[in-house]
Amino acid sequence: MFENLSDRLGGVFDRLTRQGALTEADVQTALREVRTALLEADVSLPVARDFVKAVERKATGQAVTKSITPGQQVVKIVHDELVHVLGGEQDEGALKIDNPPAPILMVGLQGGGKTTTTAKLAKRMTEREGKRVLMASLDTNRPAAMEQLAILGTQIGVDTLPIVAGEDPVAIAKRAMTQARLGGYDVVMLDTAAASTSTRR
Ligand SMILES: Nc1nc2c(ncn2[C@@H]2O[C@H](COP(=O)(O)OP(=O)(O)O)[C@@H](O)[C@H]2O)c(=O)[nH]1
Ligand SMILES: [Mg+2]
CATH class of the missing domain: 3.40.50.300 (P-loop containing nucleotide triphosphate hydrolases)
Incomplete structure (x- = not known):
């Protein structure tokens, strides 16, 4: 499942980073593809929706670092958000238990x-x-x-x-x-x- 997901996201990111300056439409298209990739990897709809919204919020109006392209910036935001969603709030490596034992x-x-x-x-x-x-x-x-x-x-x-x-x-x-x-x-x-x-x- 994750291999397929990373292939799909990789394709989206390749297209993004090849462009120098991104328009809002570029970002929208990319995020739509990210959302589809997440859904096809069996991520639940609310999670996928929240994910894309969070990325959109962070990508909009963010100061783009000079040394990287806007596309790379979006990739970084998506990456950070993936780490956040998969890792949760706790320390990396800590065991998350929802319903003990x-x-x-x-x-x-x-x-x-x-x-x-x-x-x-x-x-x-x-x-x-x-x-x-x-x-x-x-x-x-x-x-x-x-x-x-x-x-x-x-x-x-x-x-x-x-x-x-x-x-x-x-x-x-x-x-x-x-x-x-x-x-x-x-x-x-x-x-x-x-x-x-x-x-x-
Ligand atoms: N060298 C080494 N031996 C280990 C390790 N883990 C287990 N053993 C040894 O391998 C043997 C089998 O281990 P055990 O835990 O009983 O395996 P089980 O049959 O899967 O429960 C025992 O003699 C252990 O002491 C390890 O990390 N390194
Ligand atoms: Mg044993």
Whole structure:
């Protein structure tokens, strides 16, 4: 989706920057194309509309820097606005959670580092972003996989869901979400087993 979007925007910008002086009509045409590109990339209509309006507002009456062409100036405004929309108000890299607890499902190959990475991410979110994190292991395939996560949790000071013997992964995930909701956690890290042909579906 983003590749297609960047191709489309790239085309619009190429046409803009080739021109020395832009007329208002040039900008209008370009913004219409930007709007179409956003809609075709599945961006919702209100978001696309607000986006184009914000760019228009900033582009109109802006002092154009001498060293760049008006076209490049518009490209910069569009770029800044894209960063703003995609990144939101918060710090770059900060996790945005609209409706806690947010589940994060760790998937990947056996031995790929899912469990280790679960703990690393949990530690980072706890320490750097002040999030309350609950980790739960859904790995019912590998012996001691659940204990592995529990031990890591103790080492990094992050809570893990108590282990209940014989429970299946779906039940564990549901229990983790319930527990997280009751306990006021922001994030639930669900550490899964590797998918394999022997995995029950
Ligand atoms: N060198 C190195 N080893 C790692 C890293 N992450 C995990 N491992 C090791 O790779 C092995 C499998 O990791 P694990 O997290 O259990 O993988 P999982 O099966 O996907 O849960 C363990 O021995 C880890 O200590 C890493 O970033 N670097
Ligand atoms: Mg694992």
